[in-house]
Amino acid sequence: MKNYDTSDKNAVQEVRNVLDYLSEIRGKKIITGQHTQTMAQEELHHITDITGKEPALLGFELLSYSPNINYLDTDEECITEVEENRGTLQRAWEWAAKGGLMTFTWHWFSPLGGHSKSFFSKNTDFDPRQALIEGTPENTALMADMDCMAGILRPFGDKHIPILWRPFHESEGDWFWWSSKGAETARQLFRLMHDHFTEKCGLHHLIWVWNSPKAEGYPGDDVVDIISRDMYPPAYEYSSHRSEYLELKKITEQPKIAAIAETGVIPDAEAVIKDKAEWTYYMTWSRDFSLSEKFNTNDELRRLYSSEYAVTLDKLPKLYSIR
Numbered sequence: 001m002k003n004y005d006t007s008d009k010n011a012v013q014e015v016r017n018v019l020d021y022l023s024e025i026r027g028k029k030i031i032t033g034q035h036t037q038t039m040a041q042e043e044l045h046h047i048t049d050i051t052g053k054e055p056a057l058l059g060f061e062l063l064s065y066s067p068n069i070n071y072l073d074t075d076e077e078c079i080t081e082v083e084e085n086r087g088t089l090q091r092a093w094e095w096a097a098k099g100g101l102m103t104f105t106w107h108w109f110s111p112l113g114g115h116s117k118s119f120f121s122k123n124t125d126f127d128p129r130q131a132l133i134e135g136t137p138e139n140t141a142l143m144a145d146m147d148c149m150a151g152i153l154r155p156f157g158d159k160h161i162p163i164l165w166r167p168f169h170e171s172e173g174d175w176f177w178w179s180s181k182g183a184e185t186a187r188q189l190f191r192l193m194h195d196h197f198t199e200k201c202g203l204h205h206l207i208w209v210w211n212s213p214k215a216e217g218y219p220g221d222d223v224v225d226i227i228s229r230d231m232y233p234p235a236y237e238y239s240s241h242r243s244e245y246l247e248l249k250k251i252t253e254q255p256k257i258a259a260i261a262e263t264g265v266i267p268d269a270e271a272v273i274k275d276k277a278e279w280t281y282y283m284t285w286s287r288d289f290s291l292s293e294k295f296n297t298n299d300e301l302r303r304l305y306s307s308e309y310a311v312t313l314d315k316l317p318k319l320y321s322i323r
Contacts, residue, residue, distance in 0.1 A: 004257070007208050007223050008198045014162045014320035015207055018101065019225060021319055022257045022280040030272050031101065031281035031311045032304065033057035034290060035262070038084040041091055043290045050298050051305035054313040057101040057164075059283045060092045061085050063119070066109035067148045068141070073115040081117070089152070096161045096322055100313055103164035103209070103261070103283060106149070110177050111141035121180035128178050128185045132192065146193060150201040157205035160323045165206040166261055167193055170230055172214040183217025194223040211261050213244070215251040226280075227251060230262035235295045240271035245279060264289045266296050269309040 004019040025031070032055040036043050048054055064085040071079070095102055107119040111131070114124030130138035156163055171179040171186035179186040190210065197203045210224040218224070229248050231241060241260065248258055260267065260282035267282050284290050304310055 004225075007194065007221075007225050008204055008206070010198070010204045012157075012160050012162070012204050014160045015205060017319040018162045018164075018207060019257065021317065022226070025311070026257065026278040026280055027273065027276060029309055029311050030267065030269050030279055031056045031316075033059060033101075033103070033281050033283035035059035035061070035105065035283050035286045036091070037061035037063075037081075037088070037286050039086075039088055039091060040084075043284075043286050046291055047301070047305070051302050051312075053305045054098075054100070056311045056313050056316040057103060057281055057283060058092075058095050059103045059105060060088055060095075061105050061107065062089075062149070062152070063107040063109065064088070065106075065149065065152055066119075067145050068111055068114070068118075069109050070115050070118065075116050078116045092156075096156070096159075098313065099318055099320065100316065101164065101281075101319070102161075103166060104153075105166055105169060105262075107176075108145070108167075108178070111145045112138055114177075119176055121175060121177045124177050126177050127181065128189060129181050132185065132188050143196070146196055147201070150197055150203060153197075153203055153206070154201070157203050158323075160205060160320060162205055162207055162320055164209050164226070166209040166211050166228065169211040169261065171212040171217050179217075183212070183214050186212075187217045187219045190219040191223050194219070209259070209261065213248045213251065218251045221252055221254045221256070224252075224256065226257045226259055228259040228261035231260060232262075232264040232285075235265065236297065236300070237265055238268040238271075238300060240268060240275035240277040241279070242275040242277040245277040259283075264295050266301065266304050269304055269307040273309050 004023040034055045064082045110118035110124035110126040116123050118124040130136045131142040168178045174180050207225045209226045211228045213229045
């Protein structure tokens with residue numbers, strides 16, 4: 001395996017194993033992935049029922065682990081989502097026991113103020129620019145939330161379980177509070193978290209995934225392991241997404257590993273290899289995107305999971321074991 005540089009120079013060997021493997025399969029294979037956000041994990045069971053296989057990568061949602069959820073000013077939809085998500089890291093431990101890859105998504109409820117789903121900028125007046133200024137109420141709240149999340153992530157680190165960590169996702173848009181004031185602010189937040197988690201909190205089991213195709217917001221090669229983007233093409237549009245891949249690669253001159261961090265439509269594995277769109281993994285989003293045939297047919301799902309170019313859990317090499 002080629003040794004792929006890690007953004008955290010003190011990264012555990014298991015992180016290096018994953019990055020070396022992803023680097024090795026570029027242009028040869030693509031890892032199958034699926035997001036789940038409830039204890040029931042209906043999406044995972046649906047894939048198994050349809051294909052007889054399991055994805056090699058499973059996504060977990062951390063929204064209910066946000067410290068500042070405003071239960072006094074919310075709505076039924078928000079409460080339901082929080083309650084259904086509560087405790088899902090138990091499932092992450094079960095997945096780790098299988099040796100599967102995992103990625104965490106954090107729809108981070110506003111650290112200060114806000115109502116309902118306050119990870120949306122429309123539901124909070126939290127100013128992330130102020131959060132970057134040491135000593136402000138916003139900064140105090142931000143750092144407190146970060147420390148709380150560090151504590152949640154630490155047990156995985158203690159067991160040397162590598163996590164594809166994708167904070168401040170979709171920073172090209174303004175719909176989340178962390179990017180509501182522009183790409184530069186989101187860039188600084190990413191760097192702040194990277195430094196805090198690695199240097200102050202001693203978390204060395206995280207693989208740092210940047211999630212935006214916007215070059216002006218790129219945090220820098222020194223704090224990013226993998227570049228990624230989210231995409232939701234029209235239903236049944238199975239392709240290699242080569243143009244989106246080439247656009248993403250422009251954000252850095254370094255040959256960073258690339259991934260489709262979220263998608264509504266599964267890619268075409270054969271096209272990915274043929275078109276030299278070197279996506280190393282993809283993750284289909286949850287609910288209707290994977291539980292029905294509104295976006296992906298069951299036949300296409302079976303075709304993908306049986307492809308010689310697709311890595312399912314049974315084909316994934318052992319990259320770590322729980323210590």
